[in-house]
Amino acid sequence: FYSSKKILGQVLLYFSFICLDSIIAQISYSIPEEMPIGSLIGNVAQDLGFDKKRFISGKAKIHSRNSGDYVELNKDNGELLVKKKIDREALCADMTVCSLDFQIILENPIEFYTVTVQITDINDNAPTFDRGEMIFRISESATPGAKFVLRRAEDLDVGINGIQNYELKPSDNFTLRLNKNLQDVEMVLQKPLDREKQEHMTLVLTALDGGEPHMSGTMIILITVLDVNDNAPRFTQQTYKAAVNENVPTVGTNVATVRATDADQGSNSKITYSITNTLDNVRKIFKINNASGLITLIGNLDFEESRNFEINLRANDEGGLTDYSKLFVDVQDVNDNQPEINIMSKSNVIAEDAPVNTVVTIIHIEDKDTGENGRINCFISENVEFKLESSTDNFYTLVTDSELDREIHSEYNITVTCSDEGAPSLSSHVTFTLQISDVNDNAPVFERSSYEAYILENNAPGLSIFTVKAADADWKQNSRVSYILEDSFIKGIPVSSYVSVSADSGVIHAVRSFDYEQIKDFQFHIKAQDGGSPPLSSNVTIKILIQDQNDNPPQVLYPVQTGGSVVAEMVPRSADVGYLVTKVVAVDVDSGQNAWLSYKLLKTTERVLFEVGLQNGEIRAIRQVTDKDAVKQRLTVIVEDNGQPSRSATVIVNVAVADSFPEVLSEFSDFPHNKEYNDNLTFYLVLALAVVSFLFITCLVIIISVKIYRWRQSRIYHSNLPVIPYYPPRYSDTLGTGTLPHPYNYEVCMTTDSRKSGNTFCRAGQNVLIMDPGFTGTMQGIQSKKNILDEPDSPTEV
DSSP: OHHHHHHHHHHHHHHHHHHSOSSSEEEEEEEETTOOTTOEEEEHHHHHTOOHHHHHHTTOEEEOSSGGGTEEEOTTTOEEEEOSOOOHHHHHTTOSSEEEEEEEEETTTTEEEEEEEEEEOOSOOOOBOSSSEEEEEEETTOOTTOEEEEOOOBOSSOGGGSEEEEEEEOOSSEEEEEOTTSOOEEEEEOSOOOTTTOSEEEEEEEEEEOSSSOOEEEEEEEEEEEOOSOOOOEESOSEEEEEEETTOOSSSOEEEEOOEEOSSOGGGGOEEEEEOOOSSSHHHHEEEOTTTOEEEEOSOOOTTTOSEEEEEEEEEETTSOEEEEEEEEEEEOOOOOOOEEEEEEEOSEEETTOOTTOEEEEEEEEOSOOGGGGOEEEEEOSSSSEEEEEOSTTEEEEEEOSOOOTTTOSEEEEEEEEEESOSSOOEEEEEEEEEEEOOOOOOOEESSSEEEEEEETTOOTTOEEEEOOEEOSSOGGGGOOEEEEOOOEETTEEGGGTEEEOTTTOEEEESSOOOTTTOSEEEEEEEEEOSSSSOOEEEEEEEEEEEOOSOSOOEEEESOOOSSOOOEEEEOTTOOTTOEEEEOEEEOSSOGGGGOEEEEEEEOSSSOOEEEOTTTOEEEEOSOOOTTSOSEEEEEEEEEESSSSOOEEEEEEEEEEOSSHHHHHHHHTTSOOOGGGTTOHHHHHHHHHHHHHHHHHHHHHHHHHHHHHHHHHHHHHTOOSOEEEEOOTTTSOTTSOSSOSSOOOEEEEOOSSGGGOEEEEOOOOOEEEEOOTTOOOOHHHHHHHTOOOOOOOSOOOO
């Protein structure tokens, strides 16, 4: 379409050039409306025969009053473009020929040319009606051939794109008549109307244009067929039925609604209802609404007096046509009395040990209604330990259904509900409270099955150790708990000498001060007893653990401290580094870290020659002996435990650095002694000889004792007598935390040659006693006889 328009424009341009002179010329273009912005209309420079440079040098421009808003000129190439979308209908309204006229002006020299752009129509507008619908009211008595004028449609397009035809659908009763120029549009009735068959009709008038593609517009034609009174009223039913309960409100109660219809319309279909009964009292009890046909009560209904009514009804329209019907009303009996519950006998309190089927309450039920309305069923709330039994006509008994437990439910709110079998059912209920009295059937229960408590030794008598607590699920006196200390013995001593318990609070107090070294733990039983009759009780085991305090200083076992004699450990001058001089052995009767011992060298004679092991107490040489070192060395060793605060003990070790015993005697004569011996050197020499002799004899005794001990051990292992291990009291570490986890045997061998003297630490072993089966003594007695270790005196020199 656009190409054909362009060819036509070029033809018109050709003829324009023939008719115009060379200075003043006119060119025309033809374009369709609604072209996109920037679309090419034509090349003015080419069509006028100018060079493009002339347009540039002549500063070509468009001169127009309003056409310049729609087109623009490209000065570089002379193309005429669409500047604004062109709507022919907005630009030229209903004009058949629509065009844009403007001039193109050039300077140097001045030239101007007239340009006409003809806007051709496209089918972009559909036919429209000025209103969406037309309404006609036509009587059903109208004769065929009657004419009705319809509104015409309008189309903004022109020519072939304008309106070309009209259509009317459906065409059962009406047809469409058009003149040649479509100026008049008429609707003609061709078939009689019947309002009772079709009161309303809807027709669609369609206007069609001739564009491609076709466009159309529609208008709705609404036809109402007016009525003629040619139909009588008709009741929807020949007979109606209704049921009304007695005792309903008398005024305004709806009974039924009757309805009659009339095929006519308007005043011809207006129906009036009435009751035609004359010989009975129907009009005194019932009333009908003349317009709606609603029948209501205006009097009382009594089932015992009248069980049904027959109402004669009439319907008539304003044209005098009528119809008749009947309404049958049944009066129904209603359940208007609820059951009455009477409590004949009632218990307010029942013991929790009451046997099953114990009667709690007797009730009697009455209902004034008869038949199903007077038939009564009673029940109680679920999930209770009771049940309701029917004994005789309308008598019920409430009895226990299972064992009662006051600790679970101390009170019951029991609701008895009775309902009849009427429709709807009526019911009534009564609620009463039943208290459950307590029986002492629960013993006190401790919070735990056993208890452990800790207390530091050296406590003050009367100190609170622990509190036990027992609860009793019973009530009042039956739940009052008292605490009693059960009689028992701890190492033959009554437990009451150790602890006491408060009868009311359960607080356990220490009666005495405890010593961890004598007793580490003990246990006893406490009884919790309630105040019931007879009382119930339960026991619990209490274990008291004594915690150690650092109340004992370390005790030095070796070297043994004597009063005034001088004993020295001999170290040869040829001793190597690490030579074991001796070992300080100490124990602490405390336990745990309170018994962890450490050894330190507190003071020496001169520059350091020896050191002591921090953990084992071994004294060793830390360098070679020189000639400058003194023969006599005096070492002070301190033994400390790990308690807080720490306790300690000191021991003085004399060491002789010499290769022979006479050298020791000569040198040790200068050691400081007690004041009474300082002036008598001869006494000390004699004493030294005595000591050496004593040590020699002691070694012999020890050797013989060891031999005898080993011989007895071998006899014990082959004996059938029971073997009882024996630990020295206070030094056996029962918890395995002391310095000496087992008893030690020491063999001390002394000779005149210090290089051959030394301490032999034998393998640890248990001392054993062979018990005669006939022996009746106690272990305590044996231990008291065999106590081989005592607390050491204050440290002295050896």
